[in-house]
Amino acid sequence: MFVPFRSTFLVIAALTGSSVAPAQVNPNAAPMPAAEWTPLPDAPVEQLLQQNVDPLAPAPEAESATVQSPDDTIEPGETLAETVAKLRSSDPGSRELECLAGAIYFESKSESLSGQLAVGHVIANRAASGRFPSSYCGVVYQRSQFSFVRGHSMPYIPRASQDWKDAVAIAKIVDEKLHPSPMGKALFFHARRVSPGWRMSRVGTLGNHIFYR
Template structure:
């Protein structure tokens, strides 16, 4: 019996397929090539990556209000005058007392003793401060200064106008700071009262001493 070439090829192909097991392809494996393929697989060479540099550290702004960040130190520097009284006054002179209480203390020193020596002004300032601590007078500088019938320069709840550019006022401000910070001892210790030497009020008080044009008592 004569077979055509086409029939012969079909028979051979069928016999070959029946003896070959199907490829077991694992997931992700390379695809298989047919044995008759003339193409060779291209060789894929992985690119050599440069060595990773150290990761950059981002510098974030510091939030001073964060509870995990320590508060910055206070940059305000408090200047403490040193030396003798004259030197301290030179360091602390200013036209601005800083607050209402210091304004009252400086005002009393100015109006009661601006023509006195610095030591005399210091003594007057300490009388105001002593009164605030005595328990017999108001506990604030303004309370002492504006207490009724205590200081003749006071008009109700106000003081006369002050020439704030004058050296006398700047000295009074400096003396007030010295008294407030207790940078110098009181020339008339524990004195609570004073009057000008030209008057004689007849007070029955313990006399502390005389300094300049004032007599001091406690």
Template sequence: MAFALSASSVAPAQVGPGSEPLLAAASAQIPETIRPALLPAVATPETPEHDSLSTADPSTVETVAPGLSFESEVAELRSASAGSAELECLAGAIYFESKSEPLKGQLAVGHVLANRTKSGRFPSSYCGVVYQRGQFSFVRGHAMPHIDRSGRQWQNAVAIAKIVDRGLQPSPLSGKALFFHAKRVSPSWHAVRVGSIGNHIFYR
């Protein structure tokens, strides 16, 4: 059974004995069908080196000088626009799940979504992972809540989504995490803990 991810910015999750899904107490009822507000893209054979799911026009993709630190890459890639529907989904999840976390924690959250797309246990697109039923409590009515795109937190999330999608930085965790939860809750998950960053604990 897949574990659900709960948003960091909402009330603590209701976790009972033996429960695996982790949904926020403030969550509305999950709709019967969840479909992306943005159409998911499919990875193409032309982008095998990083298994990128982005469909951004290659001529518009920003270049990053080699050898930059992670923080410098984030600064270089900040933007109000993610550039594709898939990156919009990835950036949205990073934003709503970890916008108040340190940059490394946001990177780890981004890698969880990327790991899910490659695991065979979850949908194979970022939008498919984000909009999978019961997985993210910030999803409302087949869409994400309003985002202030002029804010630094959103622009950081966009930059980190690009970094994850292009494979510019490895995960700061030692294992390929597929799940995480906030430290304030203690779900009875039968999963292997792979690390903790900021306010999140990660599992595979």
């Protein structure tokens, strides 16, 4: 049987060609993004090699400046409540602030923000007085000073609670001296329901606490 040369050529071409069907073209498909590339540095390669710099390494990214959110900025003249609202957090950020916030929480969480601030400042005043340990934790864990302390630990604190977040904010305010104490340089306080008979200078009463120096 005679097969024309042109037909033979077409059969051979078909047998040797790819068996994969061509991709379907969708006119509505989004174009493929171009592959990312990093341009080479402008400095000569010889100069980069002398500086132990890989000419093919990607250029270092510029460090972005940390921008503080305007909502977190403490403005002069803010009320205590406004400052507390900006500093509320479940994480004090350090062991010292943890001790200070813990004392504020257990001693005054049922008090007003001013009452909590006064209690927090008593801890700070003691640490700065030279008459007590020089750290917040040292003051808080000093023997026979705070009834909530059990050995060298605190009871469980529900850290998601509003009371704890308020205590953390007050601790930061005391530590950063953002608001002065309403009870001045007081070093001692006790609940109004008790009468320990202390022979000290009475500073004042705030909420359910009486403060002394």
